[in-house]
Amino acid sequence: AVLGQRHEKNFRPIHYASKIITEAELNYTTTEKEMLAVVKVQLNELNELRDQAYENSLIYKEKTNRLHNSNIKDRVFNIGDRILLFNSRLKIFSGKLKSRWSGLFSISYVFPYGTVELSQPDEPSFKVNGHRLKHYFGGDRPKLVVPDLQTFPKDQ
Template sequence: MKEDEVGNKRKLDIQELEAIRNNAYESNMIYKEKTKVYHDKMISRKTFVQGKKVLLYHSMFKLIAEKLRSRWVRPFVVTRVFDHGAVEITSKQTSKTFKVNGHRLKPFYEGFEVKNEELDVLENPTYQD
């Protein structure tokens, strides 16, 4: 009789372990779905228009130890936008045309005009209460 009780207890333990595994699997799938939705929501979509200027990410600079060097290379002009994120760009300096992945590009914004404003500076400032 003891063998039957031990056998039944073992079967119940195995079933309970299987239920715990299934619960963990379902929880893991729910977590992955929520994480994917959050990640997809935070991705900024880039749209490129023909004739606009863009900067190209130069991946070789990632290996260089210079911290303050910009990893974005000179402005290029978008000549053609392909399906699935490919973009054809042209360099104004060398007039070479090549295709790159749109993830390696970011829009180039022209600099703001700086107005020269002259300020009256006192040689010996005095503070008055």
């Protein structure tokens, strides 16, 4: 089927469509057939636009994944490293300034696939996943000291 216009005595094609017209569509008037052709052209263009949008979204996802993966640094843990452990249970309690990193541990053994055995002096060792750890590069962590509170007499 060809959608076109007559200009004076010449026929100018606008769009070619390869669809077989049904018997019901054969009974359409010329205007209805033209409208049918226009609708089919618009549907084809819409399908092409959808395919292009899908391809563009795949390209965007691939680029953002590459960028994200290039910024990730592997953390390598060795025996004897000093480590802080993320305490996920502290998320439940509110406290803006409360640190979610606990302890100062040392690595006693590194297992394959990211599992690490941590130890502290005078405490049993335990295993954790490496994604819950971060290196500690500072000095010895001071113990939390709570000063004795004194009551002051009211000024009169």
